Amino acid sequence: MRAPSTRCALTAYSLGLNTTPEPGLRDLDYGRWYGSTVGDVVAGDPFGLSAWLTDPNATPHGGESVRELCRRTAQWLSSVPSDAGHVLAVAEPAVIRASLVHAMAAPARAFWHLDVPSSVLSLTSRGGRWSWSTRLGYIAPVQRWPSDVERSPAGGIDRDESLVPL
Template identity: 40%
Template sequence: MSSQTEQPKPVISRATRLTLLCRGATLANRQSRLSSDDPLLPGEQARLRALALQLRPFFPVFCAPERAAAETAAVFSGDAASCPALRDLDYGRWANRTITDIAQQSPDDLQDWRTDPASSPHGGEPFLAAQARASVWLESLHSTGGNTLAVTHAIVLKLLFLHVIDAPLTSLWRIDVEPLAMLTLTSDGRRWALRSFGTQLAAGSPPGEEPLG
């Protein structure tokens, strides 16, 4: 019998690549309005088809439950799975209001919202809570393997980016995210690493930015 202590064999994990795609533009983008329910703007389907031609096929495909996210994901897969963890922020009493209107009517509440990630002056979901539920979902995917796509909203994409790079939540106001922007991550089975972050569509200007972008 060998006197040498046997070394444990290394665990081989499946490499996972995850692309988080900001759903296509809506009327709320143009109006800087806090809304999750709008459909995609006319013309976004063509932009999405052009984007899909530039990318490798994805499997599986997840999407936030809101209409614009589902419409975006449908271009990449006819069998996209609705994922509640990717849903947009609950804006409470501020839903369907513009940032300009909120700034005029409730400037102190807006300032509190921007500086304290645990606050919810609108009565909805704090940024801290939204990041927590999205991050739990993200951390569950380490051993998924393959090339996964998740269509979500700009604010969720920002929150997950800050989670991966371990940056403070107040930094989200320093990040601009346009419709169809992508955050690509890779995992070795233990941790996520940033691969790329930006807009991948080669031609055409985005019709509008996220209100929180």
């Protein structure tokens, strides 16, 4: 399974995975900041950005708070059947951070303190206790566009990938 974004579809495709979109893995809802760069947000709403980065309940953009994302991600992790065996999910960096917050039983305030490099994160649940490990990986560039992924009108990356995670 994968997040519904183009980025995650292409990552899964590059890895040769046959995945289906999972709405619970969708990226943080950036509200009116959607499609903006961090520079745009700094220029237009510096106080809102500051609040968002320091208060996990803040929604200056009108979208989803970090705390809401952490709850949604925890619900998705809890919904995976315990007898499912290995489950592979291609997810957005914000969802990976939220997964780590849940796995570490950390407060939502820890969200922005977690560095999420391009890597493979392995989460394991045993009796309700989580462990995790990471390993760096390489993803080969896509040689041709997969037929089941719709391109943006400009033929480039969708706008959901414009707001660069901090």
